[in-house]
Amino acid sequence: MQKIYSRPLSLKDTSTHYCPGCGHGIAHxxxxxxxxxxxxxxxxxxxxxxxxxxxxxxxxxFDVSEAAHGxxxxxxxxIKRMRPxxxxxxxxxxxxxxxxxxxxxxxxxxxxxxxxxIFINNAVYGMTGGQMAPTTLLGQKTATTPxxxxxxxYGYPLKISEMxxxxxxxxxxxxVSLHSPxxxxxxxxxxxxxxxxxxDGVGFSLVEIIAACPTYWGMSxxxxxxxxxxxxxxEFPLGRIK
Amino acid sequence: xxxxIIIAGEGGQGIMLLGKVLAEAAMLEGRFVTWLPSYGAxxxxxxxxxxxxxxxxxxxxxxxxxxxxxxxxxxxxxxRFKDRVQKKGLIIANSSLVPPPxxxxxxxxxxxxxxxxxxxxxxxxxxxxxxxCFIRITGLVKKESVLKVIQAHTPAGRQEVGEVNKRALAxxxxxx
Amino acid sequence: MTxxxxxxxxxxxxxxxxGAIRAGCVFYAGYPITPQNELxxxxxxxxxxxxxxxxxxxxxxxxxxMVFGAAAAGARAMTSSSSPGVSLKQEGISxxxxxxxxxxxxxxMRGGPGLGNISPSQSDYFQATxxxxxxxxxxxVLAPASVPEAYTLMQRAFALSETYRGPVILLGDGMLGQMxxxxxxxxxxxxxxxxxxxxxxxxxxxxxPNIVRSIYLKEGALEKFNLLLQKKYHLIRQxxxxxxxxxxxxxxxIIVAYGTMARIAKQAVMALRKKGKKAGxxxxxxxxxxxxxAFSVLGRPRQKFLVTEMSYGQMLExxxxxxxxxxxxxxxxxxxxxxxxxxxxxxxxxRLLQ
Numbered sequence: 001m002q003k004i005y006s007r008p009l010s011l012k013d014t015s016t017h018y019c020p021g022c023g024h025g026i027a028h029x030x031x032x033x034x035x036x037x038x039x040x041x042x043x044x045x046x047x048x049x050x051x052x053x054x055x056x057x058x059x060x061x062f063d064v065s066e067a068a069h070g071x072x073x074x075x076x077x078x079i080k081r082m083r084p085x086x087x088x089x090x091x092x093x094x095x096x097x098x099x100x101x102x103x104x105x106x107x108x109x110x111x112x113x114x115x116x117x118i119f120i121n122n123a124v125y126g127m128t129g130g131q132m133a134p135t136t137l138l139g140q141k142t143a144t145t146p147x148x149x150x151x152x153x154y155g156y157p158l159k160i161s162e163m164x165x166x167x168x169x170x171x172x173x174x175x176v177s178l179h180s181p182x183x184x185x186x187x188x189x190x191x192x193x194x195x196x197x198x199x200d201g202v203g204f205s206l207v208e209i210i211a212a213c214p215t216y217w218g219m220s221x222x223x224x225x226x227x228x229x230x231x232x233x234x235e236f237p238l239g240r241i242k
Numbered sequence: 243x244x245x246x247i248i249i250a251g252e253g254g255q256g257i258m259l260l261g262k263v264l265a266e267a268a269m270l271e272g273r274f275v276t277w278l279p280s281y282g283a284x285x286x287x288x289x290x291x292x293x294x295x296x297x298x299x300x301x302x303x304x305x306x307x308x309x310x311x312x313x314x315x316x317x318x319x320x321x322r323f324k325d326r327v328q329k330k331g332l333i334i335a336n337s338s339l340v341p342p343p344x345x346x347x348x349x350x351x352x353x354x355x356x357x358x359x360x361x362x363x364x365x366x367x368x369x370x371x372x373x374x375c376f377i378r379i380t381g382l383v384k385k386e387s388v389l390k391v392i393q394a395h396t397p398a399g400r401q402e403v404g405e406v407n408k409r410a411l412a413x414x415x416x417x418x
Numbered sequence: 419m420t421x422x423x424x425x426x427x428x429x430x431x432x433x434x435x436x437g438a439i440r441a442g443c444v445f446y447a448g449y450p451i452t453p454q455n456e457l458x459x460x461x462x463x464x465x466x467x468x469x470x471x472x473x474x475x476x477x478x479x480x481x482x483x484m485v486f487g488a489a490a491a492g493a494r495a496m497t498s499s500s501s502p503g504v505s506l507k508q509e510g511i512s513x514x515x516x517x518x519x520x521x522x523x524x525x526x527m528r529g530g531p532g533l534g535n536i537s538p539s540q541s542d543y544f545q546a547t548x549x550x551x552x553x554x555x556x557x558x559v560l561a562p563a564s565v566p567e568a569y570t571l572m573q574r575a576f577a578l579s580e581t582y583r584g585p586v587i588l589l590g591d592g593m594l595g596q597m598x599x600x601x602x603x604x605x606x607x608x609x610x611x612x613x614x615x616x617x618x619x620x621x622x623x624x625x626x627p628n629i630v631r632s633i634y635l636k637e638g639a640l641e642k643f644n645l646l647l648q649k650k651y652h653l654i655r656q657x658x659x660x661x662x663x664x665x666x667x668x669x670x671x672i673i674v675a676y677g678t679m680a681r682i683a684k685q686a687v688m689a690l691r692k693k694g695k696k697a698g699x700x701x702x703x704x705x706x707x708x709x710x711x712a713f714s715v716l717g718r719p720r721q722k723f724l725v726t727e728m729s730y731g732q733m734l735e736x737x738x739x740x741x742x743x744x745x746x747x748x749x750x751x752x753x754x755x756x757x758x759x760x761x762x763x764x765x766x767x768x769r770l771l772q
Binding site: 043054062067081 | 471473475490495509623624630631633
């Protein structure tokens with residue numbers, strides 16, 4: 001019998017700590033599949049964020065560095081400048097990339113660092129207990145917006161990908177989602193493109209992945225997947241941004 | 243022997259360079275030297291000063307509370323630093339920009355360094371005229387040492403810059 | 419050609435840059451702040467010219483984390499700043515200590531707190547020697563007192579950071595950074611020693627993946643890691659204390675000062691000796707580990723100590739802790755632009771000798 005589907009080499013043979021229905025597991029796997037398919041596992045250096053994916057190195061079977069909260073792209077800059085022959089990517093959540101690390105994000109993009117950024121947007125802080133993220137939707141209830149996010153007090157959902165798209169140093173940005181098999185396949189294509197760009201020396205490439213956080217959205221895994229097109233994608237439309 | 247010198251003027255007069263040339267010349271003669279700039283937000287037009295100490299021994303603080311001598315290139319600097327020179331000290335000042343003082347006591351030497359620099363071909367070399375005057379009076383460093391420093395700082399292919407500086411130095415030495 | 423020297427009149431900031439380049443530093447990231455800007459400019463000019471990396475970062479936070487990344491990739495890396503900027507770097511320094519990465523951080527101190535001013539100061543002694551960031555860690559802290567010493571200690575800083583895999587801070591004040599002195603630059607072509615870094619992130623070709631981290635979540639794991647750090651710090655305390663002592667053997671008053679203050683204090687000691695007064699000087703070169711060994715035979719009855727700093731008494735605490743009440747310790751300090759003068763030190767010492 002021919003084996004047509006199996007665990008990527010880059011993904012360790014272990015179960016994850018992520019909640020049922022969480023997007024991280026799929027996103028991890030997609031990244032690892034792409035790395036295997038491009039044959040770059042031995043060249044990859046990843047930077048894990050502070051957030052739920054802080055111990056991503058327990059699941060990824062290649063070199064990984066941690067970074068202080070929000071500083072992943074600064075760390076990536078240091079690594080990539082010293083080792084341009086390696087493939088360097090950051091894996092960051094919305095709080096890490098678009099709140100505490102906004103300055104690092106904008107300036108790394110503006111320098112046009114030749115790195116790949118995997119940006120997980122689930123509109124909430126997971127690791128710390130479901131607080132408001134910069135991408136939290138209006139009306140969304142979180143631990144720090146118990147009555148729902150109101151623009152008067154908390155501003156609007158931050159569209160960091162659209163903001164970055166105006167920078168000449170940025171070469172590729174696409175927003176994808178993981179809520180259905182066809183979308184997962186599209187997400188994989190975008191991740192592949194973002195890594196290929198780095199291999200070809202094209203420059204800064206970012207894939208924003210809309211992912212579910214059933215736990216802090218207060219939904220079942222199934223309901224959370226439905227909520228992505230019904231809620232999230234209304235604010236964060238999918239497709240190529242740059 | 244230790245000589246503590248305050249050099250002051252306005253931004254753009256080459257005050258820092260004046261001090262560095264003196265200090266480097268002393269270095270070439272094997273002396274201990276320190277050079278300390280004022281490093282505030284002074285830019286072109288503001289007052290600028292530096293402190294140079296030349297000694298036969300290791301130097302403690304590079305900061306000069308009371309100087310043995312001063313080279314003063316403009317009037318605000320004269321007002322600010324004239325009392326920082328010890329009673330028997332020497333003040334060499336640029337009479338093109340500093341009116342001669344009423345008081346006596348310290349040893350004042352006034353010459354129009356700026357006018358002389360214009361005469362030598364470039365207003366910017368007033369600092370070299372002042373160095374010439376200073377080393378002629380004090381004998382702190384030899385003329386040859388200063389010439390070596392000027393040569394070392396002359397950009398390649400811009401020998402005319404070196405020449406005007408050397409002319410200015412000679413003008414200054416002829417003054418005293 | 420190896421072993422050739424070139425005498426140059428350069429500033430402390432430039433000497434630090436030259437020392438770093440001589441030591442084989444290949445990565446510099448920094449952000450403008452007075453009074454260390456000449457160092458950033460020096461690196462901007464000389465690093466790319468030598469085929470090395472210079473980045474003007476968007477902030478002090480970014481700069482120290484770029485250094486974290488470069489160090490994690492096995493590079494000899496540094497950043498520099500002045501007091502307020504070094505406050506911002508503390509998070510990164512803590513992570514560097516936690517991840518056991520070698521890196522060098524230069525602090526050319528200015529007056530504080532807050533924005534303070536740009537006058538020379540020694541008010542960041544606590545921050546440097548007491549693990550300025552969070553967590554139970556130490557940085558090795560080196561304090562040059564002259565421009566030539568800044569040049570050589572900068573080279574030592576990189577060696578120490580790699581030997582012990584941790585942050586090393588070179589602590590100077592604005593005067594040291596700005597002043598020029600004659601330095602014999604080593605213009606030889608002998609390459610700096612290379613340290614093997616099997617832990618570095620280089621891609622996992624031919625080996626198991628490497629992880630650079632400071633997080634330990636499993637029960638007991640962080641305590642175990644902290645004990646490992648403590649063992650390292652114990653070793654550093656035993657091996658790396660450095661100081662200069664001058665005329666201490668028969669001294670009845672011993673002045674303790676570091677950096678620029680030690681130059682002034684030494685002049686005071688020489689002035690006192692000329693008057694026949696038995697004065698001496700201890701100049702700590704390593705502020706952490708504090709050179710307790712310099713004091714081991716001292717603290718006899720009737721022997722007095724005078725600590726002088728451009729602060730309101732920071733190293734003073736280490737001197738008191740070291741002497742454990744064996745001798746009287748007095749203090750003379752000024753900050754915010756004031757510098758204790760030779761005359762002030764001499765006068766205070768004379769009073770102590772009465």
